[in-house]
Amino acid sequence: MVGNVGNVGNVGNIGNVGAGPGHAALPDRIDLPFVAETVAGTAAPVAGILVPEAQWGSRDWGAEWWAWLALLEFAGTGWQRRIARLEPAMPAPGSAAEKKELDDLVAMAQDERADALGEILAQNAFYTDIMAPFAALLRISPSTHPASFRLLHIAGLLGILTSMHFKQASRRPRPSQVCPALLPPLPVPGHPAYPSGHATQAMLMALCLEEAMKAPPVRPEGAERPPRGAETARSRRMGPLLATLAMRIARNREIAGLHFPSDSAAGRDLARQVFALLNPDPPPAQPTLFLATLEKAQQEWAS
Numbered sequence: 027m028v029g030n031v032g033n034v035g036n037v038g039n040i041g042n043v044g045a046g047p048g049h050a051a052l053p054d055r056i057d058l059p060f061v062a063e064t065v066a067g068t069a070a071p072v073a074g075i076l077v078p079e080a081q082w083g084s085r086d087w088g089a090e091w092w093a094w095l096a097l098l099e100f101a102g103t104g105w106q107r108r109i110a111r112l113e114p115a116m117p118a119p120g121s122a123a124e125k126k127e128l129d130d131l132v133a134m135a136q137d138e139r140a141d142a143l144g145e146i147l148a149q150n151a152f153y154t155d156i157m158a159p160f161a162a163l164l165r166i167s168p169s170t171h172p173a174s175f176r177l178l179h180i181a182g183l184l185g186i187l188t189s190m191h192f193k194q195a196s197r198r199p200r201p202s203q204v205c206p207a208l209l210p211p212l213p214v215p216g217h218p219a220y221p222s223g224h225a226t227q228a229m230l231m232a233l234c235l236e237e238a239m240k241a242p243p244v245r246p247e248g249a250e251r252p253p254r255g256a257e258t259a260r261s262r263r264m265g266p267l268l269a270t271l272a273m274r275i276a277r278n279r280e281i282a283g284l285h286f287p288s289d290s291a292a293g294r295d296l297a298r299q300v301f302a303l304l305n306p307d308p309p310p311a312q313p314t315l316f317l318a319t320l321e322k323a324q325q326e327w328a329s
C-alpha cells in the first residue's frame with residue numbers, strides 16, 4: 027500500500043520509515059548463514075558475541091509506531107468534547123450550496139483531472155503517500171530529520187482518528203454517490219466524505235512542520251513552563267509553502283471527485299483545532315509525547 031512512495035522522487039525511502047533503525051530485507055546464505063560464521067582470524071563463533079546491556083531506547087521506535095504512542099496519549103485527552111464543531115458546516119443535501127459544489131466538481135473533472143491524475147494517484151494510499159511531497163519540498167529524509175518524520179506520522183494518525191469521529195457523525199455521501207457521472211479514477215474510500223481525511227492530515231502535517239522550524243524553546247530559570255518556540259526566518263518563509271501544498275493535496279481529491287470543497291475546508295479547520303490542542307499556549311508544565319517530539323524536531327532544524 028505504501029510502496030508507491032518510493033516512486034515520488036525516492037525521497038528518503040519513505041516507504042521504509044518507521045521500521046525502526048534497521049534496514050531493508052537482507053539475503054543470507056543457505057549453506058553458511060551469518061550466525062554460523064566465526065570471528066575473523068579466530069575460531070570463536072559470532073553467535074557468542076552478546077550485548078547483555080542492550081535496552082530498547084526511544085531511538086529504536088519506528089516512526090509510525092512512535093506515532094501510535096502519541097495517538098494513545100491524545101485519545102485520552104477528551105478531545106471530542108473540546109472540538110465541538112467544524113467550519114464550514116456541511117451543506118444540506120439538495121441545497122443550492124451543495125448544487126454549486128457539484129457544479130464545481132464537474133468542471134474540475136472536465137478541465138483538470140487529466141492533468142492532475144499523476145498527483146492524484148501518487149497521493150492516494152494512506153497517509154504516507156501524503157508525506158512524500160512535504161519531504162520533497164523540504165529536502166529531508168528519515169535519516170536527516172528523524173523527529174520531523176515522527177511528527178509527520180503523528181499528524182497522519184491523528185488526522186485519521188479525528189476525521190473519522192466527524193465522518194461518523196456526518197455520514198455525508200461521496201460526491202460520486204450524488205452525481206455518479208463524476209466516476210472517480212480511484213476506488214471510493216469506504217467512509218463518509220465530511221470532513222476530508224486527506225485535508226486534515228495534510229494541513230496537520232504542514233502545521234507541525236512549520237512549528238518544527240521555529241526556534242527551540244528555552245525554559246527561563248525558575249519558570250514553571252517552557253515558552254513556545256519563537257518564529258524564525260525559515261518558519262515564516264516555509265509556512266506558506268507548506269500550507270499551499272496541503273491545500274493542493276486536498277484539492278486533488280476534489281478534482282478526483284472524491285470530496286466536496288466543503289469537505290476539504292472542514293478538514294483544514296479540524297487540523298487547526300487539533301494542532302491547537304497538541305500545542306497549547308501556554309504549554310503544559312509536563313510536556314506531552316507530542317511536545318517532546320516537537321522540541322527534538324526544532325533542534326533538528328536549528329542545527
